[in-house]
Amino acid sequence: MTSIRERNRELILRAASEEFAEKGFAATKTSDIAQRAGLPKPNVYYYFKSKERLYREVLESIIEPLLQASSPFNQPGQPAEVLRAYIRTKIRISREHACASKVFASEIMHGAPHLSPERVEQLNAQASHNIARIQGWIDEGLMAKVDPSHLLFSIWAATQTYADFDWQISSVTGKASLGDTDYEAAAETLIRMVIKGCEVQDDVTG
Amino acid sequence: MTSIRERNRELILRAASEEFAEKGFAATKTSDIAQRAGLPKPNVYYYFKSKERLYREVLESIIEPLLQASSPFNQPGQPAEVLRAYIRTKIRISREHACASKVFASEIMHGAPHLSPERVEQLNAQASHNIARIQGWIDEGLMAKVDPSHLLFSIWAATQTYADFDWQISSVTGKASLGDTDYEAAAETLIRMVIKGCEVQDDVTG
DNA sequence: GTCTATATTGCGATAGAC
DNA sequence: GTCTATCGCAATATAGAC
Secondary structure, eight states: OOOOHHHHHHHHHHHHHHHHHHTTTTTHHHHHHHHTTTOOOHHHHHHSSSHHHHHHHHHHHHHHHHHHHTGGSSSOOHHHHHHHHHHHHHHHHHHHHHHHEEEEEEEETOOOTTHHHHHHHHHHHHHHHHHHHHHHHHHHTTOOOOOOEEEEEEHHHHHHHHTTTTTHHHHOOOSOOOOOOHHHHHHHHHHHHHHHHHHHOTTTTT | OOOOOHHHHOOOOOHHHHHHHHOOOTTTHHHHHHHHHHHHHHHHHSSSSSSHHHHHHHHHHHHHHHTEEEEEEGGGOOOHHHHHHHHHHHHHHHHHHHHHHHHHHHHHHOOTTTTTTTHHHHHHHHHHHHHHHHHHHHHHTTOOOOOHHHHHHHHHHHHHHHHHTTHHHHHHOSSSSSSSHHHHHHHHHHHHHHHHHOEEEEETTT
């Protein structure tokens, strides 16, 4: 059973994600969020104390999926399998959590002023773990000697870009929005660059 | 001879680039720009009519370098040469025009509301040209059949990321700022992924 | 719990002295 | 051409009726 409270909170959170993603934190008006949610403005303040706390909740909503995306790195598996799964998951997040993803990117771009040190530490720890795992593969001779950090940065950038720069991608491709086949092509292209480009040992492609 | 006028304009433009890059358009206060430039606030309005016009000038300052970056695609050359030169130039822009680059990214992320249709058209035309050139190489059998658009998006993302997400990169690597060797490693890693990953014909790496 | 009507503040922009 | 002092407005936040 979903109470009115839960329902309204959900409506506001969704509207806020969209508004913050479109215009950024500072440029977004709480009245616009309320309007998009179909509720009067004071409700926004009633459910979420302030614009900033609402923003923090939107931000928080993307962290869990983001950490989850690294799960392939936390399980046993061949390098090619792990990297493939990771890239596919990252692209899926860009697609399914496009708004929150964009809000997160904008936050990071401006030095993460609203992100708690704990969260930052958590994300960094996962990143360090992934980098170490890649370095391990290199040491075992399972892939070429590339810089693991820069490899990871490239994967982040290339997957995030489908959420962050959707406007540019639409503008260049002429498509209003990307479909299944586009995301499939995006994943294929990046996976190829990583697996072949880094000579990752792989039973499928050699 | 540089007049006071030119000098002050330059000071304000530089300060504005930094402020806009750090906080985004809406969150930036003209008083902060003035303070950073070491000038009183009304001077900002005297030289640049409004906050928005100042912002547009900052934005404009990155377009020329950005279009310039595609020059390898506008000259004859082997695929590997062109791609290598392009990637190196894009990374250099991320480094040398870090602030304006970030402002541009933020603008694009929010749907380019301040960018003139002419500029958008210009950038899209160049992008289309680059994509067509890559497709040409594929048709000639000079590289593997990858999706040229997605390849280009990946290159944009992976090179821009060093400007846009500098905070994250510092945070993960633990370095306050990247040096020559870091940018060199970044370029090497990406070039490898593109050339090897897309099986671009190349006399050097085969 | 919900919403109308209002308080408050902070910032973009300018008038006018030098 | 430059800067001090101030206006006006827009947007966050709330008091208080229902």
